[in-house]
Amino acid sequence: MQLAELQVSYADVAAAAQRLQGVAHRTPVLSSRQADALAGARLFFKCENLQRAGAFKFRGAYNAVSLIPASDKQRGVVTHSSGNHAQAIALAASLAGIPAVIVMPKDAPASKLAATRGYGADIVAYDRETENREQIAEAIARERNMTLIPPYDHPHVVAGQGTAARELLEDAGPLDYLLVCLGGGGLLSGCAIAANALAPGCKVIGVEPEAGNDGQQSFRAKSIVEIAVPATIADGARTTHVGAVNLPIMLRYVHDVVTVGDAELISAMRFFAERMKLVVEPTGCLAAAAALTRKVDFGGKRVGVVISGGNIDLPVLAKFIAG
Amino acid sequence: MQLAELQVSYADVAAAAQRLQGVAHRTPVLSSRQADALAGARLFFKCENLQRAGAFKFRGAYNAVSLIPASDKQRGVVTHSSGNHAQAIALAASLAGIPAVIVMPKDAPASKLAATRGYGADIVAYDRETENREQIAEAIARERNMTLIPPYDHPHVVAGQGTAARELLEDAGPLDYLLVCLGGGGLLSGCAIAANALAPGCKVIGVEPEAGNDGQQSFRAKSIVEIAVPATIADGARTTHVGAVNLPIMLRYVHDVVTVGDAELISAMRFFAERMKLVVEPTGCLAAAAALTRKVDFGGKRVGVVISGGNIDLPVLAKFIAG
Numbered sequence: 001m002q003l004a005e006l007q008v009s010y011a012d013v014a015a016a017a018q019r020l021q022g023v024a025h026r027t028p029v030l031s032s033r034q035a036d037a038l039a040g041a042r043l044f045f046k047c048e049n050l051q052r053a054g055a056f057k058f059r060g061a062y063n064a065v066s067l068i069p070a071s072d073k074q075r076g077v078v079t080h081s082s083g084n085h086a087q088a089i090a091l092a093a094s095l096a097g098i099p100a101v102i103v104m105p106k107d108a109p110a111s112k113l114a115a116t117r118g119y120g121a122d123i124v125a126y127d128r129e130t131e132n133r134e135q136i137a138e139a140i141a142r143e144r145n146m147t148l149i150p151p152y153d154h155p156h157v158v159a160g161q162g163t164a165a166r167e168l169l170e171d172a173g174p175l176d177y178l179l180v181c182l183g184g185g186g187l188l189s190g191c192a193i194a195a196n197a198l199a200p201g202c203k204v205i206g207v208e209p210e211a212g213n214d215g216q217q218s219f220r221a222k223s224i225v226e227i228a229v230p231a232t233i234a235d236g237a238r239t240t241h242v243g244a245v246n247l248p249i250m251l252r253y254v255h256d257v258v259t260v261g262d263a264e265l266i267s268a269m270r271f272f273a274e275r276m277k278l279v280v281e282p283t284g285c286l287a288a289a290a291a292l293t294r295k296v297d298f299g300g301k302r303v304g305v306v307i308s309g310g311n312i313d314l315p316v317l318a319k320f321i322a323g
Numbered sequence: 324m325q326l327a328e329l330q331v332s333y334a335d336v337a338a339a340a341q342r343l344q345g346v347a348h349r350t351p352v353l354s355s356r357q358a359d360a361l362a363g364a365r366l367f368f369k370c371e372n373l374q375r376a377g378a379f380k381f382r383g384a385y386n387a388v389s390l391i392p393a394s395d396k397q398r399g400v401v402t403h404s405s406g407n408h409a410q411a412i413a414l415a416a417s418l419a420g421i422p423a424v425i426v427m428p429k430d431a432p433a434s435k436l437a438a439t440r441g442y443g444a445d446i447v448a449y450d451r452e453t454e455n456r457e458q459i460a461e462a463i464a465r466e467r468n469m470t471l472i473p474p475y476d477h478p479h480v481v482a483g484q485g486t487a488a489r490e491l492l493e494d495a496g497p498l499d500y501l502l503v504c505l506g507g508g509g510l511l512s513g514c515a516i517a518a519n520a521l522a523p524g525c526k527v528i529g530v531e532p533e534a535g536n537d538g539q540q541s542f543r544a545k546s547i548v549e550i551a552v553p554a555t556i557a558d559g560a561r562t563t564h565v566g567a568v569n570l571p572i573m574l575r576y577v578h579d580v581v582t583v584g585d586a587e588l589i590s591a592m593r594f595f596a597e598r599m600k601l602v603v604e605p606t607g608c609l610a611a612a613a614a615l616t617r618k619v620d621f622g623g624k625r626v627g628v629v630i631s632g633g634n635i636d637l638p639v640l641a642k643f644i645a646g
Binding site: 025031054070091145270273274276277310318319321 | 602642644645
């Protein structure tokens with residue numbers, strides 16, 4: 001098969017790391033002997049739930065905002081997201097001192113609307129049933145001459161996300177496997193580029209919710225497969241298709257894509273709260289759930305696991321952990 | 324006033340740090356701009372909730388077990404504790420390959436009994452209403468010729484706990500204040516020794532539950548004041564008196580003791596879960612609650628805050644955060 005030309009290189013990830021130095025948190029890498037026993041491996045958890053704005057998304061958002069040409073920058077950024085990318089862009093724009101417009105569903109959780117507004121962004125609400133958020137964002141970008149930064153299908157976003165795996169490999173040492181959650185493919189493709197450059201023998205594995213395995217289908221079909229909005233508690237992975245920038249990178253550098261069920265996500269969330277004292281949102285549990293339930297036979301080897309985020313409303317968290 | 328001779332020096336803390344190297348986790352120091360805004364200071368949280376067995380207690384337990392003379396060691400250790408010290412001693416004994424007997428109340432939470440047994444310790448259950456746990460532990464130590472390691476009133480325990488502040492000062496840099504929870508005084512006295520040696524200008528402040536301010540009373544009276552078992556959700560600080568080893572150290576090196584109420588602990592627990600993605604037990608919130616509610620006017624300065632532990636049953640956590 002003809003390999004598609006990739007739009008992101010490891011040099012882009014390294015440059016993003018420079019930009020993020022002193023701006024993003026260098027999140028800790030934690031371990032747990034109990035987790036190791038469950039997984040049959042030595043696990044190294046990269047805690048992006050402890051990142052600014054509560055998720056890895058700040059990395060890509062800040063990198064992309066930094067790379068807007070000076071001539072366009074002051075007019076600001078626009079994006080569409082109901083989740084962590086919204087807050088990440090709002091925070092990155094606020095740090096850059098430029099306006100941000102976020103297209104969010106009317107029925108997004110009040111806490112997410114409040115957090116996004118708290119960073120000073122303007123919110124444009126839309127109706128999930130009748131309106132298309134991408135078209136609204138594109139129209140705003142066109143009319144106001146703002147730069148659109150989509151959540152994952154963008155080279156500068158991918159390069160920023162790759163810095164998470166770069167730090168993990170620097171801090172944990174050599175890894176045999178790297179497990180990364182898969183929604184639109186921004187984090188997975190960025191991390192795969194970093195792992196390929198820094199740990200060439202490391203097998204990178206994407207982890208998706210069972211109910212929304214469009215990424216697995218696309219990976220196997222070697223072309224983008226679109227599905228209906230999947231029903232899963234992993235709200236950050238309720239994407240309907242991976243990105244055009246992301247899939248070629250996945251096809252080049254990712255070893256496999258596996259899936260986990262919602263019940264396994266809840267078990268992982270409980271494990272994190274009870275044993276590792278961490279709050280992890282359902283999407284953030286994807287990679288860990290695959291490790292803890294041995295979706296892959298690791299043979300006692302060294303496995304990196306990215307915890308992607310921790311943004312969950314407290315009443316929802318309470319419901320999941322009350323048991 | 325004549326200063327009492329202290330039973331622990333900074334050299335003891337430094338030696339404990341050597342023993343703990345590679346055995347205890349070097350827990351991360353985290354920061355949060357939202358926390359800083361609430362406190363009017365720059366806060367540096369030392370996350371001992373991420374320590375092995377879920378609390379700082381492992382430091383002192385491991386140090387004390389390591390220092391048992393070779394002639395006595397194989398006969399094992401005994402202690403009395405319903406909480407984190409029990410698990411810490413059980414784990415430390417297990418790592419040393421020696422037996423451990425833990426005197427625990429019959430009505431201790433099933434999860435704590437299970438965790439302690441999980442580390443291989445023998446549990447002797449007693450009735451809180453009719454029996455004295457200290458006498459039971461002393462009798463076992465005498466009869467079986469085992470070494471008794473109490474939860475806080477012991478120089479080797481104090482030296483081990485001081486390593487938490489040593490690491491915090493190494494990682495955070497200079498601090499103007501250091502806030503530490505106060506139950507029996509093991510963590511506070513150990514940390515005060517380390518701060519005095521490494522950051523002489525740093526004001527060390529103990530934080531107690533309002534309902535159980537025996538430590539504050541003792542600090543002011545300059546002698547040990549005993550109270551009835553206090554009613555507070557901070558179960559790790561339901562001690563009735565500080566230790567004889569601990570008070571002289573507190574009187575020499577601690578600047579003040581302040582108190583916080585249970586409602587302030589719950590607010591801090593919610594803040595940690597929602598904003599910092601951390602599970603912190605009520606006692607672990609004491610120092611942070613004092614900072615977040617500005618019990619001290621920090622004037623924008625640099626403040627270390629020790630998060631002492633994260634062991635809380637999930638249903639109880641769920642109840643507190645459901646709101």
